[in-house]
Amino acid sequence: MHKIRVTAVIFIGTALLQLNVKGQETASYVKTSAGIEVQLPNSLTGIKKIRLEPVSDQVIHVTATEKPEFSPQRSLMALDRANGNVAFATVADDHRIILKTNALSVEISRKTGLLTYRDAGNKLLLKQRAVPEAALLPQVFSGSPSYRVAQVFDAQEEEAYYGLGQHQQGMMNYRGRRVDLIQYNTEIGVPFVISNKGYGILWDNNSITRAGDIRDYQPLSALKLYSKENKEGWITAGYAKRTSPKNILFTNAVSELSINWLTDQHKFPDSIKMEEAAVSYEGYLESGLEGLYQLQLKYAGYIKVWFNEELVADYWRQAWNPGSATLDLRLQKNKKVRFRMEWIPDGGESYLGLTCLPPIPEALKNTFALQSESGAGVDYYFIGGENADQVISGYRKVTGKAVLLPKWAMGFWQSRERYKTQDELLSAVKEFRDRKIPLDNIVLDWSYWKEPEWGSQQFDPARFASPKQMIKTLHDQHVKLMISVWPKFNKGFDIYHDFDKQGFLYQRNIEDGRRDWIGKGYSNTFYDAFNPKARAAFWDLMNKRLYSKGIDAWWMDATEPDMHSNLPVEVRKELMNPTYAGSSTTYFNAFPLVNAKGVYEGQREQNKTDRVFILTRSAFAGLQRYAAAAWSGDIASRWEDMKSQISAGVNFSLSGMPYWTMDIGGFSVEKRYENAKGADLEEWRELNTRWFQFGAFVPLFRAHGQYPFREIYNIAPESHPAYKSMLYYNQLRYRLMPYIYALAGNSFQQDYTIMRGLMMDFPKDLKASNLNDAYLFGPSLLINPVYKYKAQYRKVYLPEGQGWYDLYNGKYFKGGQELQVATTYERMPVYVKEGSILPTGPALQYTDEKATDTLTVFVYTGKDAVFSLYEDEGGNYNYEKGAFSTIHLKYTESTKLLELSERKGSFEGMLPKRIFRIVVISAKKGKGLDFNQKADYNLIYTGKQLSVQLK
Template identity: 70%
Template sequence: MRKIRLSSRIIFASVTFVVLTFRAEAQEPGNYIKTALGVEIAVPASFSGIKKIRLEPVSAQVIHVTATAGTAFLPERSLMTVKQSGTAVKFTVKDGQGTVILYTDSLQVEVSSATGLLTYRDLQGKLLLAQSKSPLIALVPKVFSGEPSYQVSQLFDAQDNEAYYGLGQHQQGMMNYRGRRVDLVQYNTDIAVPFFVSNKGYGVLWDNYSITRAGDLRDYEPLGALKLFSKDNVEGWITASYADKKTPGDVLFSQPVSEISMNWLTDQHKFPDRIKPADAIVNYEGCVASGLPGLYQLQLKYAGYIKVWFDGKLVADYWRQAWNPGAAVLDLMLEKDRKVKVRIEWVPDGGESYLGLTCLPPLPESVKNTFGLSSESGRELNYYFIKGKTADEVVSGYRLVTGKAVLMPKWAMGFWQSRERYKTEEDILSTVKAFRDRKIPLDNIVLDWSYWKEPEWGSQEFDPARFPHPEQMIRELHQQHVNLMISVWPKFNKGFAVYDGLDQENFLYKRNIADGRRDWIGKGYQNTFYDAFNPAARTAFWNLMNRRLYSKGIDAWWMDATEPDMHSNLPVEIRKELMNPTYEGASTTYFNAFPLVNAKGVYEGQRKANPEKRVFILTRSAYAGLQRYAAAAWSGDIASRWEDMKTQISAGINFSLSGMPYWTMDIGGFSVEPRYEKASGADLEEWRELNTRWYQFGSFVPLFRVHGQFPYREIYNIAPETHPAYKSMLYYSRLRYRLMPYIYSLAGKSYHQDYTIMRGLMMDFPADLKAANLNDAYLFGPSLLISPVLGYKDRNRKVYLPEGQGWYDLYTGKYFKGGRELNAAAPYEKIPVFVKEGSIIPAGPEMQYTSEKPADPLTLFVYTGRDASFRLYEDEGTNYNYEKGAFSTIEFSYREDTHTLVCGKRLGSYNGMLNDRVFNIVFITPKSAKGIDFKRKADKTLRYSGLPMEAKMY
C-alpha cells in the first residue's frame, strides 16, 4: 500500500494536479499477468485513481493502453476503432529494475511497478514518449445522467523541440500546438479529432467521445485576471464607450468593464439596453499589465467587425456574421508590471451581440514542458500509442486501428460547383449548360438545403412546385456527365408524417421540442434531430434517403450540421442537453461522436443497397474513424475574408494529419460581408481578386469545391471572360484536370498505402524546423509546394524552400536551391508553385470531366537533379472492384547518375484498362528551364504496352 501525504492542490480546468511529498513502500516486482494478447499490471493504490493497466500490441508499432479504476477491465466498446484480425502480435514481457517492460519487434513499453507511469522507447532505448511525473489524477469519478463515469486525463512530458500536430480542424492559424490549449468540441467551423502526431516519431489516438482538451489543460481566465486600467488610467477596469454607427465620433455613454463575456445566445442580456446592437459601435480602451511576466494567450470570440490593437499595433481585423461567431487566439507578451495599451473596436452584426475575451496566463514551470489530454467522461482510460519513423507511418498506424480511407469516386477529384443555393430545376440545369457551353470543366453540382417544401425539413422530398421532375433532371445531368450531390440534414420539423413516424419509434431527441425552440425559416418551425447512435434509427434514416432520393439517381450526400448543430449559438451545456440521452448513453460521454455514427449509417446503407457504386459523403463535422465511411469534411461556414482564407491552410493540414485524407473548404468563403453583396468599384475588384486567389489555392487541395452565399459563385458570375479573374480561374481548373493522373494516383495511394494528400511540411522535411511549422504553405502530394497568396493586391509573396534539395518554378522551370526564402513573383493570374527536385509528375489530356478521356497520351514531367519515382495508379473509378484487386500500377523511376527514366512493368489489370499507350517525356534540369507547358514538344516519346521501357535524357 502506497502511503501518500498531500501537501497542496492546483486545479487546472477541473483536472486535478497534485503536488506531492510522500514516502512509499516499494511494490514487489512481478505483479503482472501475461495474457495471450498482452499484459495486465496492478498499480498500487495512489493519487492517480488507476488500479490496473493493460497493454496490448495491435502491431509491432501500435500499443493499446487501457487503465481502470476497478479490479477488472470493462468489455471493449469502441465506436472509432475497427476489430482487429485477432492474430496475436509477437511480444515478450520482462521484469526490470522496478518496472514491467513489454517488448515488440519495434518498441518497448516500460511501466513503473511503483507508480504505474509509462515510458515508450524504441528497441535501441531512444525515448519516444514518457508519462509526466507531474502528478495528475487520471480517473476522477463522475456521474452523468445517472451513469457512473470518470473524468479521464493523462499528462506527458514534451521533449526539446517537440511539436504536436493534428487534433482535427481548428481555425486559429496554428500549426504546432505545443504550449497551446486545443478544445476538442464539435462546432460549425471546428472539428474535434482526438489524435495527434509528434515530430518525435509517434502519435497518440485517444479513444474517447466526450469533449476533450489537449495540450495546455487549464481553464481560460476572465479578462480581470490581468491588471486593468481605464482610458483615464484608473486601475480596476477598462473603459467601454458606445456610439451610434451613423455618428461614431459622438460617444453616447461609457461604462467600466472588467469582463467581456457575451459568448452565447444566453448572454445577450449583457449588452447595454440603452442602445441596440444593430446601431452600435463600441470601443474598449485602457491598459493591461501583470506581475507575472510571459506569454498570455487571449481568446477572442467575435461576430461583426472587430479590430484589436496592442500598443498601437493592429493584431486582429476580423468579421463574421452573428449566427456563426468566429474565434481567434491573440498572443500578448507581458513584461513584469509593464502596461500595454489595448484598444478594441467592435461593430456588432445585426440584432445579436457576440464578443468574448479571456486569457490564458503563462504556463507554470511544473507543467511547462508537458502535453496533456483530458476528457469530460469515459468508462476507462483508453488510448493507442503509435510509433512511426515518419508521420506517414504514424498515420498508417492510426488507419490500422480506425480503418482504411476508402477510395472516393474519381469524379470527386474533379471540380464541384455549388452555391447557397440553387432554388429550382432550371437553376441547376442552366448552370450546368453554362459550364458546358463555356468549356469550363465540371464533374459535380451540389443542391444545398431547402429543396423541400418549407415546413417539411427532413422529408428528403423535392418540392414539386420548384423541382417537378427530379428524376428527369438527374438523368439530364448524367447525360452531360455531371453528378448531383444533395444536402441531407439529420433534422426533422414537427408536424408532418416523417417526423411522426420517427417519433413513434423513439428515434428523435426530444428536448428541443420540449423547450419550444423554432428555427429561422419562414415563420419558424419546431424541430429536432434523430439519434444517430441508435442502429435502428440509422437504418430508418437511410431507408428514407434511399426511397426518396437515392432511388431517383442521387450520386453523393452532403451531410450538413452534423456537430450536431440543433440551434446555433447555444452554450455547449445546453447543446448536450438537446441530445440527451443518446442510444449509447449520456450525451456528455458521447457528444463528439455524432458525425461518425451519422456517416456510418449512410455508408453502410448505400453499400448494402448498391454494392457496386462508391459512396461519397461530405460532412461538416468528423471524428476519428470517419475515413472508413467514404466521408470527407469541409471547414464549415467560414467568412469571405483574406484572413479566413489564410487560416484554411493550417486547418486543412492539421485535419489531414489527423488521419483523414479528404478535406475541402468553401472556395471564396461562405459568409459574405455586406459590402460584397452588391459590390461595385473597388469592392467589386477586391471580391474578384479574393475569389481568384482562393480558387488558385483550392485547385491544390484534395477536393476542389466552390460554395458560398450570394453573390453567385460560378466563375462567369464573378467576372466576365475578358477579366484576369476569369482567365486565372479557368487556367487552374484546366490545370487540375490535366494533373488528374497525379491526383488520382495520390487518392489510390491513400487507400493502398495510407498516404496523406495535403501534407504539412513536417511530413517530408521533419529536420527543417523552419519548414515544419509554416502555417502558410504545404505540399500537394510528394512534389508540389503550394504557397497561396493571402493579401489584396499582393503581387509577390515570401516563399520558403525547404532545405536539403533544389526546387523548380512550376511555370518557368527555373531552378532554386533549398534552405532559402524567396520573394516569389505572384501576378494576379498565378500563385507560386514549386516542384521538388527529384520528382516525376504525370499529366493527361485536357478534359471537361474526369471520365471524358483516358490518360493518353500521358506526359511525364521529370524534374532532375536527384533520383525520382512515381507510381501511376488507375482503376475503374466508380466501383469497389479495387478492393478485389482490380487496378493497375506503373512504376516510373529516374536515375540521376545515368539520366535515365525507366517505365516499369505494368502490374495488375481492370476492365477498360488501356493496354497500349503513349508516354511523352519532358526532362527539366537546372540548366534547361522548362515550364509546365502542355503544348511543348516532348524530349522523348515511348509507345508502351505494359513491359519495361526506358528513355535516356541525352
C-alpha cells in the same frame, strides 16, 4: 502468493508475477495472449490497473482503470480486431515492467505506474509526466458513473504537435497551446495528435476533449486592468452610434467580456440597441507574472484589437456563426500594455468574448496533455513510426482504411447557397458546358423540399417538377448530383411522427419550444444517429425518396449536430440527451461518425457496385472508412479566413483523414460584397481568384457560398484576369488528374496523405515544419497561396535538402532559402521538388471524358525520383478485390536512367498500349508546364518494362 526478488523475467505462455523492492508490495501482472495486465498498488495518478495490447509492431493499445476490472465498452472509432496475433515479449526487473514488440518497447515504472515509450533502438519517444492530479476523476452524467480522464506527457526539446482535427486559429504547431476538441460549425475535433518525434496518440474518447495546455481560461480580470484614465480595476467601454462612432454617448467600467452565447445577450447595455452600436474598449493591461498570455477572442461583427497601438486583429464574422482567434500578448513584469478594441456588432444579436490563459506554470512547462469530460477509463493507442506517413498508417490500422472516393470527386464541383429551382440548377450546368469550363459535380443545397417539411427528403414539386428527369439530364451531360441531407426533422408531418413513435428523435428541442429560422419558424429536432435502428430508418428514407431517383452523393450538413446555433455547450448537450448509446456528455463528439456510418453501410448494402461518397460538415476519428470527406464549414469571405484554411486543412489531413475541402471564396459575405461596385467589386473578384488558385490544390476542388453567386462567369466576365485565372487553374486541375488520382489510390493502398504538412517530408527542417501558409500537394508540388489583397509579392520558403523548380517556367532554386516572389494576379507561386516525376493527362471537360492514352510526364532532375501511377475502374469497388494497376516510374540521377516498371495488376477497360511523352527539366535547362511543348522522348508502353537514358 509469495514475494520474490527477480532481476529479469521473460514470459512465455500465461503467468502471474508479483515483484518486491526492499520488502514493499509491488506490481503484479498477467501475460495474456493479447498483451499484459499490470496491477499497480502505488500509482501516483490513482490508476490501479493498466493493460497493454499490441495491435501491430508499431501500435500499442493502452487502457487503464481504478477498478478491479476493465470496462467492456466497445469503441466507436476503432475497428474490432482479433487479439493475440502480434509477437511480443515481456521483461521485468525490480524497477520496471517492459512490453516489447519488434518496433516498440513500453515501460511501466513499478514505483510510479508511469509509462515510457521507446523505439527498437531504445530512442526515447514519449514519457508520461508525474503530476499530482488524478488521471481518473469520478463523475456522474445522466445517472451513469463515469470519469474525467486525463494524461500528461513530457514534451521533448523542439517537439511539435500536429493534427487534432480542424481549427481556425491559423496555427500549425500546437506546442504550448490549448486546443479544444469539440464539434462546432467550422471547428472539428479529432482526438489524434501526431508528433515530429516519431509517434502519434489516438485518444479513444468520444466526449469533449482538451489537448496541449489543458488549463482553464481565466476571465480578463485575471490581468490587472486600468481604465482609459488609468484608474485601476477595469477598462473603459464607450458606446456610440455606428453612424457617428467618435461621438461617445456613454461609458461604463468593464472587467469581463463574456457575451458568448444567445443566453448572454442581456449583458449588453439596454440603453442602446446592439444593431445600432459601435463599441470601443480602452485601457491598460498589466501583470506581476511575466510571460506569454494567450487571449481567446470570440467575435461576431467587425472587430479590431491593438496592443501598444499595434494592430493584432482585424476580423469580421456573421452573427449566426461567430469566429474565434488566439491573440498572443507577451507581458513584462508590472509593465503596462495599452489595450484598445473596436467592435461593431453584427445585427441585434451578436457576440464578443475575451478570456486569457496565463503563462504556463513551471510544473507544466514542456508538457502535452489530453483531458476528456467523460470516459470509462484511460483508453488510447500509442502509434510509433519512422515518419509521419507510418504513424498515419498506424492510425488507419486502428480506425480503418481510407475508402477510395469515385474518380469524378477529384474533378471540379460547383455549388451555391442555393439553386432554388430545377431550372436554375440545369441552367448553371448548361452554362458550364457551353463555356467549356470543366465540371464533374453540381451540388443541390438545402430547402429543395416544401418549406414546412424539413426532413421529408422529398422535392417540392412546385420548384423541382421532375427530379428523375433533372438527374438524367445531368447525367447525360456527364455531371453528377450531390444533394444536401440534414439529420433534422420538422414537427408536423408524417416522417417526423413515424420517427417519433419509434423513439428515434431527440426530444428536448421540441419540449423547449425552439423554432428554426425558416419562414415563420418551425419546431424541429434531430434523429439519434447512435441508434442502429434509427440509422437504418434514416437511410431507408434517403434511399426511397432520393437515391432511387439517381442521386450520386450526399452532403451531410449540420452534423455536429447543430440543432440550434449559438447556445452554450451545456445546452447543446441537453438537446441531444440521452443518446441511444448513453449520456450526450460521454458521446458528444461522435455524432458525425455514426451518422456517416448509417449512410455508408446503407448504400453499400443497397448498391454493391457504385462507390459511396459523403461530404460532412463535422468529422471524427474513423470517418475515412465511411467514404466521407469533410469541409471547413461556414467560414467568412475574408482574406484572414482564407489564410486560416491552410493550416486547418493541413492539420485535418494530419489527423489521418485524406479528403478535405472548403468553400472556395468563403461562405458568409460582408454586405459590401452583396451588390458590390467599384473597389469592393474588384476586391471580391481578387479574393475569389486567389481562393480558387488555392482550392485547385486541395484534395477536393469545390466552390460554394452565399450570394453573390459563385460560378466563375458570375464573378467576372471572360475578359477579366479573374475569369482567366480561375479557368486556367480549373483546366490545370484536370491536366493533373493522373497525378491526383494516383494520390487518391495510394491513400487507400499505401495509407498516403494528399495534403501534406511540410513536417511529413521535411521533419528536420523546423522552419518548414512550422509554416502555417504552405504545404505539399502530393510528393512534388509546394503550394503557396496568396492571401493578401493586392499582394505584389509573397515570401516563399523553400525547404532545405534539395532544389526547387518554378512550376511555370522551370527556373531552379536552391532549397533552404526564403524568396520574395512576385505574385501576378493570374498566378499563385507553385514550386516542384527537385527529384520529382509529374504525370499529366489530356485536357478534359470531365474526369472520364477520354482515355488517358497519352501521358505527358515531366521529370524534374537533380535527385533520384519515383512515382507510382495508380489506375482502376474509377467508380466501383473492384479495387478492393485487386482490380487495379500500378506502373512504377523511377529516375536515377547518377545514371540519368528513367525506368517504367512492368505494369502490375489489371482491371476492366485498362489500356493495353499508351504513349508516355517525357519532358526533362534540369537546373541548366528549365522548362515550364507547357503541355504542347515538344517532348524529349516518346515511349510506347505496352505494360512491359521500359527504360530510357535521359540526356
